[in-house]
Amino acid sequence: MGLSEAEKEQFRKLGYVIRPGMLDSGRVAAVSAEIDRYVTVEPLFDGSHISHYDALSALVVDPLTLEITQDIMGDDSFSFHHCHAARHDPGLRGVPWHHDYEQIPQTNRSHVQLHVLHYLDGLNGTVGDLLLLPRSHRSVMRRDALAFLGDQEIPGTVVVNDLPPGSVVFVHSAVVHARRPQPGGGDRKRYFIDIAFVQHGVQWPSYGREGWRDTLADMDRKHHQAAHPRLFDANAFFDIADAVSRVQGAAGSIAMHLPERSGAERPVSGQIPIVQ
Numbered sequence: 303m304g305l306s307e308a309e310k311e312q313f314r315k316l317g318y319v320i321r322p323g324m325l326d327s328g329r330v331a332a333v334s335a336e337i338d339r340y341v342t343v344e345p346l347f348d349g350s351h352i353s354h355y356d357a358l359s360a361l362v363v364d365p366l367t368l369e370i371t372q373d374i375m376g377d378d379s380f381s382f383h384h385c386h387a388a389r390h391d392p393g394l395r396g397v398p399w400h401h402d403y404e405q406i407p408q409t410n411r412s413h414v415q416l417h418v419l420h421y422l423d424g425l426n427g428t429v430g431d432l433l434l435l436p437r438s439h440r441s442v443m444r445r446d447a448l449a450f451l452g453d454q455e456i457p458g459t460v461v462v463n464d465l466p467p468g469s470v471v472f473v474h475s476a477v478v479h480a481r482r483p484q485p486g487g488g489d490r491k492r493y494f495i496d497i498a499f500v501q502h503g504v505q506w507p508s509y510g511r512e513g514w515r516d517t518l519a520d521m522d523r524k525h526h527q528a529a530h531p532r533l534f535d536a537n538a539f540f541d542i543a544d545a546v547s548r549v550q551g552a553a554g555s556i557a558m559h560l561p562e563r564s565g566a567e568r569p570v571s572g573q574i575p576i577v578q
C-alpha cells in the first residue's frame with residue numbers, strides 16, 4: 303500500500319517514513335544472495351554496473367517503492383539517481399553525521415531528493431545503527447556541516463536499531479544522518495542498499511563523473527517503465543564535474559557570479575528565507 307495521509311505528513315515534516323518488513327522473504331533472499339556473489343567478484347561495487355545484477359536492479363523498479371516514491375514526489379515525476387549496495391560485516395566502521403542532498407553549491411531545498419534505504423536483514427543493535435535527525439531536511443547546509451560531531455547522539459536524534467528483515471526507510475536525502483558502529487557479537491551481517499530518486503523540475507548533479515549516461519541507458523533497456531517513462535532519463539542531470547569546476551575556488555558570494563536579473567525576473571523581496 304502507498305503512503306497514508308499521516309505518513310505523507312510525517313515525511314513532509316520529519317523527513318522520513320519507515321516501512322518495517324516491506325520486502326518479502328523471497329525477495330530478501332534473492333537480493334542477499336546476489337550481494338554475497340558480487341562482494342567477492344566486485345568488492346568495490348559503486349553502482350555503475352547495477353544493470354548486470356538482476357535482483358538488485360529489479361529493486362529499483364519495485365512497484366511499491368515506485369508507488370511510495372510517487373506519493374512523496376506528489377504531482378511531479380522523478381528519475382533514478384543511483385544505487386549502492388554493500389554487505390557490512392561485524393566490526394564495520396561508522397559514518398559521521400552528514401546528508402546526501404545533491405546540490406552545487408547548497409543553497410535551497412526547492413525539490414525533493416529521496417534515499418530509499420533497505421536493511422535486508424533488519425537491524426538489531428549489534429551491527430551498526432542508523433541515526434536520523436528529523437526536520438533537518440528543512441535547513442540548508444553543506445553535506446559535512448555536522449561531521450565534526452562524529453556519530454554521537456545530538457538533541458532530537460532518532461535511533462533506528464530494531465527493524466525486522468526486509469525493512470525499508472524512505473528518507474529525504476537532506477535529512478542529516480549517521481551510522482553508529484556496534485561491536486558485533488554475533489555472525490549477523492548487515493545487508494545495506496540505498497537507492498536514490500530525484501524530483502523533476504530542476505536538473506540534478508550526475509551520479510559520478512563518468513559512465514553515468516551509459517548506466518542510465520542500460521537500466522532503461524532492462525527496466526523501462528511505461529508509467530514512468532523518464533525514470534532513467536539522462537536529461538534530468540547535468541555533469542557533476544562541470545558544476546564542481548564552476549564553483550571550485552570561487553570566493554565570497556557566489557551569487558555575484560550569476561548574470562544579473564532584470565524587471566519581472568527580479569524577486570520583490572530582498573530577503574533570503576532561512577527555512578523554506
Ligand SMILES: O=C(O)CCC(=O)C(=O)O
Pocket residue numbers: 397402431432479480481494496
Ligand atoms: O549504513 C547506514 O545505515 C547509513 C549509511 C549512510 O550514512 C549513507 O548511506 O549515507
